[in-house]
Amino acid sequence: MKLRQWQHDCVKKALESYQTQNHFMCLATPGAGKTVMAAELAARLIEMGKVDFVLCFSPSSEVNESIRASFSRRLQKRFDGLMGAIGSVYTYQSMSSLTPEFWQLLHSHNIFVIMDEVHHLKGTELNNANAWGEEVLLNIQNQACYTLALSGTPWRSDAAPIVLSRFTEPDNTIHCDFVYGLKQAVADDVCRKPNIALIDNDKIRLDDELESETFSSIAELLKGSGFSYKALINNQQVMHYMLSQGIEKLEQIRQETPFAGGLIVASSIKHAKQLYQILVGDFKQTACIVTSKLKHPSHIIEAFRQSDTQWIVSVGMISEGTDIPRLQVCCHLSLIKTEMHYRQVLGRILRVTSCDAQQAWLFTLAEASLIEFAYRIDQDLPENAVIVEQTEQQELNLALPHKPISTEFDHDLSSNLHFSEISLATKAATPPLLIDIEEENSYNLALLGGYKEQIVRMFDAH
Numbered sequence: 001m002k003l004r005q006w007q008h009d010c011v012k013k014a015l016e017s018y019q020t021q022n023h024f025m026c027l028a029t030p031g032a033g034k035t036v037m038a039a040e041l042a043a044r045l046i047e048m049g050k051v052d053f054v055l056c057f058s059p060s061s062e063v064n065e066s067i068r069a070s071f072s073r074r075l076q077k078r079f080d081g082l083m084g085a086i087g088s089v090y091t092y093q094s095m096s097s098l099t100p101e102f103w104q105l106l107h108s109h110n111i112f113v114i115m116d117e118v119h120h121l122k123g124t125e126l127n128n129a130n131a132w133g134e135e136v137l138l139n140i141q142n143q144a145c146y147t148l149a150l151s152g153t154p155w156r157s158d159a160a161p162i163v164l165s166r167f168t169e170p171d172n173t174i175h176c177d178f179v180y181g182l183k184q185a186v187a188d189d190v191c192r193k194p195n196i197a198l199i200d201n202d203k204i205r206l207d208d209e210l211e212s213e214t215f216s217s218i219a220e221l222l223k224g225s226g227f228s229y230k231a232l233i234n235n236q237q238v239m240h241y242m243l244s245q246g247i248e249k250l251e252q253i254r255q256e257t258p259f260a261g262g263l264i265v266a267s268s269i270k271h272a273k274q275l276y277q278i279l280v281g282d283f284k285q286t287a288c289i290v291t292s293k294l295k296h297p298s299h300i301i302e303a304f305r306q307s308d309t310q311w312i313v314s315v316g317m318i319s320e321g322t323d324i325p326r327l328q329v330c331c332h333l334s335l336i337k338t339e340m341h342y343r344q345v346l347g348r349i350l351r352v353t354s355c356d357a358q359q360a361w362l363f364t365l366a367e368a369s370l371i372e373f374a375y376r377i378d379q380d381l382p383e384n385a386v387i388v389e390q391t392e393q394q395e396l397n398l399a400l401p402h403k404p405i406s407t408e409f410d411h412d413l414s415s416n417l418h419f420s421e422i423s424l425a426t427k428a429a430t431p432p433l434l435i436d437i438e439e440e441n442s443y444n445l446a447l448l449g450g451y452k453e454q455i456v457r458m459f460d461a462h
Contacts, residue, residue: 030152030347039074054087106143118149121163192360200366256357262329287311
């Protein structure tokens with residue numbers, strides 16, 4: 001297996017670090033190839049006689065399939081945990097159902113444990129851990145021969161500590177043993193250069209029962225009125241315009257790369273069905289929907305990965321770790337507005353392929369926090385112009401609802417995910433950023449613990 005230079009460097013540094021420590025944390029930008037690097041590191045440790053067995057944990061069964069395939073291919077052995085296998089992969093959700101006999105393996109054998117997207121695991125000790133973090137602290141932290149933590153976004157939106165992480169003084173930022181950022185990945189042609197289109201409208205009219213107001217931008221509308229972001233992304237004109245821009249860009253790319261595809265990130269199943277109808281009915285696009293309510297969502301994702309279907313509409317199913325390299329356009333219409341989720345969504349369209357046209361386009365509304373995240377990406381790539389501002393010319397006519405706002409809460413979640421304990425009835429009074437954190441942590445199956453986004457600075461061990 002031919003390694004990229006960063007993967008080779010990371011494996012070398014990890015092996016050096018394991019001479020004096022048993023934990024290694026790698027930050028690599030989404031789409032850079034963390035799984036391949038981890039498989040190579042596992043192979044080297046096995047060849048050196050350092051470990052007997054490899055255990056991987058990830059946030060979802062879809063990511064597990066990718067891990068299983070990569071490790072089996074590199075290690076030339078089964079990776080399904082059955083007789084004769086060299087390892088196995090499990091979801092974080094399944095940790096609590098693993099038996100004491102299973103965890104005993106870490107006492108009796110030299111086990112290499114890999115935790116993918118480790119930011120899902122909260123806690124440095126039992127009193128500040130979430131359920132998954134507690135399992136790591138109890139069963140892995142002091143028992144595994146070696147551990148490897150992987151992340152593309154090494155922070156939690158609730159600012160809580162991440163399992164097995166070390167923190168640097170004086171600003172308490174996370175220490176990463178190896179860092180491979182977006183700037184390096186784009187320069188090395190490991191990731192596509194992102195283009196972020198911020199969709200705005202300078203002719204917005206909002207009517208209520210008594211009067212009419214005008215706004216010169218979406219940010220001004222959301223700040224200065226009672227009109228919600230949820231109502232905006234569900235507005236027919238907004239959805240139609242956003243999709244039209246994505247479709248136009250995808251058609252341009254498919255002239256050079258016929259198999260290029262697009263991703264629509266929806267806020268709920270109902271929302272996904274609306275977007276699907278616009279794609280298929282109004283724009284005559286080929287499309288499919290994948291949600292956690294379907295019996296075999298992984299089959300739909302795999303079928304889309306291997307097909308030339310133009311669009312896949314996702315409700316919380318195609319996020320971190322899901323590898324569909326032919327995705328090159330994304331329309332972000334999720335309710336979740338945190339930087340961690342934003343960067344993970346962007347990562348879905350950054351994986352390079354062998355095709356000549358390596359464009360990547362993310363379309364979002366020009367909402368205040370999404371604008372801020374876009375400019376941070378732009379700062380990450382000072383030598384590349386990332387942001388494209390687009391203003392719809394047609395006037396946007398909106399109306400405040402005359403009935404009380406429903407407390408029904410649409411989650412991008414499957415029926416078996418853990419919901420936060422914040423009362424849905426008090427949601428309207430909850431600060432906007434806290435709503436975003438609640439959405440993301442429910443989506444990520446984590447427990448809500450704090451109130452502000454922490455943007456961490458990563459430090460190389462040097």
